[in-house]
Amino acid sequence: MGRTQDQRQGRERQGEVVTTTLVVRFVLGRYHANPWGHHVNEGQVELPPSPWRVLRALYAVWKTRAPDLDDNTVHTLLGRLAEPPVYFVPPFQLGHTRHYLPNTKLRAGAASRDKTLDAFAVFDRNAELAIRWPFTLPAEQVKALGRLAESLPYLGRADSLCEARLDETWQPGQHHTVASPLDLDDGLQDTDTISLLTPTMPLDLAALTARPVDLRAGNLLFPPATQFLDYARPLEQQPRRTPRWRRTWQPVPAVRFTVAADVLPPIGDAVAITDRLRLAAVAKLNAVRGHEHSHSLLAGRGSDGRPLTDHQHAHYLALPNPERRLAELVIWTPGGLAEDELTALSRIVELRPPKGMPGAGPLDVRMAAYGDTVTVLGDLTGPARAWQSLTPFVPPRHPKHDWGQFVTGEIHRELAFRGLPAPTSVELAGGDWTQFLRQRPSKRFARTNPAGPIIRRGADVTLTFPEPLLGPFALGYLAHFGLGLFRPASRD
Known part of the structure; x- marks a missing residue:
């Protein structure tokens, strides 16, 4: 880890921009995530995943899978990662399935069911989505973030099984779409945007860990100490399927x-x-x-x-x-x-x-x-x-x-x-x-x-x-x- 830190410092002295990049691959090729404040039957997919979602996922992984990490290190790390990142989104297409569930009327004997949509984004299974922050981290925070990334079981809903890693050498491919935060001064009239839930600075850990049910009980639709930030919306394009080896049929x-x-x-x-x-x-x-x-x-x-x-x-x-x-x-x-x-x-x-x-x-x-x-x-x-x-x-x-x-x-x-x-x-x-x-x-x-x-x-x-x-x-x-x-x- 010391050698890596020395390499970073050397690159910084040479004027090279050093970043922190979290790379995520969805194992099943699907990403399920409903935007905060939207009903599931609206069929919307939060892509890219909001900074608020990423921070909550890292916090949950710390508490459930890496509780031995130092509290102060993780708190400082999350506060640093609250800065809006840049996303590199691979080719994807949106889809959904429809589910019909029994309701109370059906249980009472009436023919009645509720329809629920499950919206998702489809990636190639080898495609990688990257989240990049324009700064470097101290060695102990790099180690902690790497541990949290490797322990991340899913991002979004539990259906979105994933593998994640911290990779400072990662570079986007030619088919990745860049989604950056937009300023009000930018010409947005011709830009398709998506609003992502982000924390205000400094990060409020109490707000980050608040349960949605408690927010609803307090008549709050959105968590305190948050805001919506406009990003350039990635456009759908056909995922580039990697050729799959078809095994010879065995009787x-x-x-x-x-x-x-x-x-x-x-x-x-x-x-x-x-x-x-x-x-x-x-x-x-x-x-x-x-x-x-x-x-x-x-x-x-x-x-x-x-x-x-x-x-x-x-x-x-x-x-x-x-x-x-x-x-x-x-x-x-x-x-x-x-x-x-x-x-x-x-x-x-x-x-x-x-x-x-x-x-x-x-x-x-x-x-x-x-x-x-x-x-x-x-x-x-x-x-x-x-x-x-x-x-x-x-x-x-x-x-x-x-x-x-x-x-x-x-x-x-x-x-x-x-x-x-x-x-x-x-x-x-x-x-x-x-x-x-x-x-x-x-x-x-x-x-x-x-x-x-x-x-x-x-x-x-x-x-x-x-x-x-x-x-x-x-x-x-x-x-x-x-x-x-x-x-x-x-x-x-």
């Missing part, structure tokens, strides 16, 4: 939904609900692609319209809660979903049964997570040596000979087809597999070529492997619609 193998309903359907309806989920997913994808039939892992069909057979396409799975109610839905696609397929899934908000199809009524669903399999489906991935069926395993072929031997043989065949190792043991439990629907309603109740009822026997199975196995996996008949889903019995 998404796992998507998770939550089911919202007063009464959740039983897990036995898993196939019926996952059948609906597939119908909704394919319908949304057709809308995204303009009803162009092409290769789709969601539909499980190639570009030629033929079914995919390598089990890399979507598995529509249902997960129960502790009460054995269907609480979550999963779309697990080992081959990874394309970007437009994920977009289609994000638009699913309700699962309605097709007309004439029995089962549960409409279900509200929301996408809760998507990403890699281990992150999104950690409860189904393991690794583990012992795996237990979460939903019954239903052999895809007609039972032959001894039931236990037949199920064991079918388990081995299904695992081999998916490139998974053979288990060392297959144990059958006596679960009630009859509660589970074992046919897709959209196939059984199809208008053309409906599928008749097929009785398929299922089994609850526990598999043990010689080495820990990484899931998830589903085996057997309707494995792509929620049956034959396994979960780790214990993690190894």
